[in-house]
Amino acid sequence: MEPKLRVENLSVWYQRQPALKHVTLSVEEGEVLALIGPSGCGKSTFLRTLNRLSEEQVGVRVSGSIMLGDLDIQESHVDVTQIRRRVGMVFQAPNPFPFSIFDNVAYGPRLQGVADPGTLRKIVEQSLRQAALWDEVRGKLRRPALALSGGQQQRLCIARALAVNPEVLLMDEPTASLDPLSTAKIEELVGALRGQYTIVMVTHNLRQAARISDRTAFFLDGALVEVGPTRQIFTAPQDNRTEQYLTGRFES
Amino acid sequence: MVRGRRLFGLSAVLAVLGMAGFVLVLGSLLKSGLPLLTWRFLTSSGNVGIGPEILNTVVLCSITMIVTVPLGLLVAVYQGEYLRRQSRRVRELDHLRATLMSAPTIVLALAVYRVAVGWWHWPVSLLTGALALSVINWPFMVTVCRAALSAVPDSYREASLALGASRFETVVRVVIPAALGTLIEGIGMALARLAGESAALIVTTGVNVSQHWSLWGPGETLAVHIWYIRTEGVVSGRDAEAAATGVTLMIGISVVLWLSNRVAQLFGRSEGGYDGT
Numbered sequence: 001m002e003p004k005l006r007v008e009n010l011s012v013w014y015q016r017q018p019a020l021k022h023v024t025l026s027v028e029e030g031e032v033l034a035l036i037g038p039s040g041c042g043k044s045t046f047l048r049t050l051n052r053l054s055e056e057q058v059g060v061r062v063s064g065s066i067m068l069g070d071l072d073i074q075e076s077h078v079d080v081t082q083i084r085r086r087v088g089m090v091f092q093a094p095n096p097f098p099f100s101i102f103d104n105v106a107y108g109p110r111l112q113g114v115a116d117p118g119t120l121r122k123i124v125e126q127s128l129r130q131a132a133l134w135d136e137v138r139g140k141l142r143r144p145a146l147a148l149s150g151g152q153q154q155r156l157c158i159a160r161a162l163a164v165n166p167e168v169l170l171m172d173e174p175t176a177s178l179d180p181l182s183t184a185k186i187e188e189l190v191g192a193l194r195g196q197y198t199i200v201m202v203t204h205n206l207r208q209a210a211r212i213s214d215r216t217a218f219f220l221d222g223a224l225v226e227v228g229p230t231r232q233i234f235t236a237p238q239d240n241r242t243e244q245y246l247t248g249r250f251e252s
Numbered sequence: 253m254v255r256g257r258r259l260f261g262l263s264a265v266l267a268v269l270g271m272a273g274f275v276l277v278l279g280s281l282l283k284s285g286l287p288l289l290t291w292r293f294l295t296s297s298g299n300v301g302i303g304p305e306i307l308n309t310v311v312l313c314s315i316t317m318i319v320t321v322p323l324g325l326l327v328a329v330y331q332g333e334y335l336r337r338q339s340r341r342v343r344e345l346d347h348l349r350a351t352l353m354s355a356p357t358i359v360l361a362l363a364v365y366r367v368a369v370g371w372w373h374w375p376v377s378l379l380t381g382a383l384a385l386s387v388i389n390w391p392f393m394v395t396v397c398r399a400a401l402s403a404v405p406d407s408y409r410e411a412s413l414a415l416g417a418s419r420f421e422t423v424v425r426v427v428i429p430a431a432l433g434t435l436i437e438g439i440g441m442a443l444a445r446l447a448g449e450s451a452a453l454i455v456t457t458g459v460n461v462s463q464h465w466s467l468w469g470p471g472e473t474l475a476v477h478i479w480y481i482r483t484e485g486v487v488s489g490r491d492a493e494a495a496a497t498g499v500t501l502m503i504g505i506s507v508v509l510w511l512s513n514r515v516a517q518l519f520g521r522s523e524g525g526y527d528g529t
Contacts, residue, residue, distance in 0.1 A: 053414055058339075081416040089414040098430050107425070108415040157411070164415060181424035 004029040004068070004168060004198040005050065010028045010064035012045050019045045021223045025217060032190060032199045034213035034230065036206060037251045042222040043202045047170050049062075050200065051087040052080050055201075055208065068168070083111070087168040088161035093177050094153035095123050096145035096160070101128075101137055104145045104156055108164035123163055131159035132189050151182025157187065162197075169193070171201040175208065187212050206246065220250075281502075285495030288447075293496060297461060299487055302497055304461040308378060308471035309504070312457070313446050315382040316389055321439060322385075323520030324393025325428075332401045333423050353391040357432030360387050368456075378471040385446055392445065400431040409439030433519040440512020444505045450475040459484070474501040 002028035012020040015051070017167055021040045027033050035043040048054040052073060066073050073083045086192040097102050105124040106114075112118055124141065128134040133155040137148070145156055154174060161169060171190075190199060190212050203209050209216050210230060216225035218239075226239045237243045244250060274468050295303045327345075335342050352360070365383040367372040367445065374383075412422040428435075450473075458470035459480045466469070478497050481490045 051414060053410065056410075056413060083412055085416040091407060091414075093409065095405070097408055097409045097411065097426055107412070111415060111421060111425075112418050160411075162416070220474065235278060 002029075005200075006065075006067040006068070007046075007050075007112045008067075010046070010049065010062070010066065012042070012049055012063075013061045014057070015059045016106045018226055019222055020049070025227055027200060028215075030195045031199055031214040032194050032201065032212055033227075034209035034216045035202045035219060036198065036204075036209050036216060036245075037219035037225075037246065039204075040044055041219040043219045044172055045222075046219065047089075047172055047200060047202055050168070050170055051084050051089055052062050052082075052088065064221075083162050086166055087170060088166035089174065090154070090157050090161055090162065090174045092173045094150055096148070096153050096156050098144065098146055100142050101145050101148070101156060102141040105112055105159050105163050107160060112164065124159075125204060127159040127163040128156075130193070132160050132185065132192070133157045133159055149182070151178050153187065154178060154182065154186060158186075166197065168198045168200065171199065173202050173204060176204065177205040183208075206234075218245060220245070263306070267306065268434065274335055278287075278481075278502075281495050282499045284492050285472065285499040287490075287498075288492050288496035288503055289499060294500065302474065302477060302500065303471055305474045305477045306500070306504075307465070308457070308461075309447055309473040309475075309501075310451070311467075312378060312381055312385060312471070312473055313443055315379075316385040317439065317443060318445055319382070319386045320393045320442075324397045325435075327390075327394045328401055329399030329427075332398055333419060333427065349391045349394055353395065357388050357449060358451040358455065360384065361455045363387075364452075365455050370468055375464075375468055376456060376458045376470055377468045379467050381453050381471070384452045384456040385449060388449065388452060389442055389446055392442055393438075396442060397435065400434035400438055401427055403434055404430045408447055433516040436512050437516040440509050440516075443508050443512070447473075447501060447505050448475050449473075449510070450479050474504075 005027040007025045007027075009022060010023045010025075011018065012019055018248065023042075023046060037043050045054060050066060050073075054060050056063065062074065064074070068083065068086060071078065071083075097107065099107075102124055105127050106120050109120060109123050110210065113225065116121070125134060128137060133152060136152060137156075138145075145153065148156060158169075158174075175186050178186065187208060190201070193199060194212075194214070201209075201213065213230045215227060216230045216233040218225045218233065218237075218241075220241055225241050226233070226237065228238070237246065293301045294306065295301060296359050297304045331342050331345060336403060348474055361384045364380070364387055368380050374380045408430060409422055412426045414421075417425065438520065453473055453476050457472065458478070459472050460470045460474050460477055462469035474497055478494050478501070481487070481497075482494050485493075
């Protein structure tokens, strides 16, 4: 089967500083791929090039190709908003808009021109159910999103991303700011979404990567060191540096 | 620690002194002005009242805000959201804005007078005054809008962009609604500042009240009126009249500030944005 995302020879520079060097990596449809590596190794940068969010920053230069299906998203004629609808993103800290719960989830569909209240309600309910938040917020959709707990806010952000029906979901350390219980809920949720969505997830938590990912990629100093089935990476890494990282010999 | 405490003591004393001075001024103003403050004084014109002055002040401030709020917001959005931060062009624009903002208002008004009255042959009128006030107010408005927009966390912008919104959609649907409370408060502050402007208006709108009210006619405002009767007035009891006008102006400004604060809190609390369902 064709991979969902095929990244070839991807390099990224901030000003003149290289952040990613010649990364080649494929993501299969429906799998959960975990990106691990020490801070500043380029895994977040990698994630942000997959929906071209990196180009919103000043002085970023990208080379190489990223194929989403058979579309090269790096090409300049490609509509960036179209890509971002197909590739959703969840951020490190929950960042719901200061609107109501409903308006948060309805934001994406409204952007696409969905105005019918019935349709919007249906999308909102379905997205909140998928994000395992519906039972906690039903009947309270008009309440401000910022009144929710941190974990609920993060699940709301996942619902908001799912509401535009993306094919790929990028997650940038989605549990970094959450307590263990909320983290467990998010992990459970990722497990439930596996297969339906292609998920690429950056994490600092090695156990989390081991628990929920199908494959794991290890980044170091802007380069991809190795990628493989999670079990193999954690039990029998091919590269010496991976083993050193997993046994705690790099600062993470 | 001792030094910090001493500084605190000093600033507390200064604050109390400042407050006392303010209360003293306010008290004497109220004492001489309040007896004159009747319905007739507020509504009639000529020597017995300040009706036209109130109307002129409201009209001038309104026109100025209608012109400068969209303008200020537009410039702020362009600078803050489109030209990326810290670019050279933004710094140059900031410099220009700071210069304009620190220029004495009368100097700006004289420049406006030269252009509007001298070149375009506008009469000394409410509209010329509105133009002068707009020139005076827009850098202030840009500053207020910039501050309000940049207080909106970048994470909102990122979330919106990541959902496929364009920069424009992000500004209109997320950034401005999220900044609305701060914006309204800033607009109230700008209004209060404009209502007290006198020097610029003496030159551009004049010190007369025309018989037939018109935007193209001269129109003295409350602040100008105070200045006029204190310096040129020949009526008896001019001090009391000036004080009463001052009290009116201050009450007006207080109401505007209080209202804008309340409305801002309303938006800040519910963070409304646009409505759902």
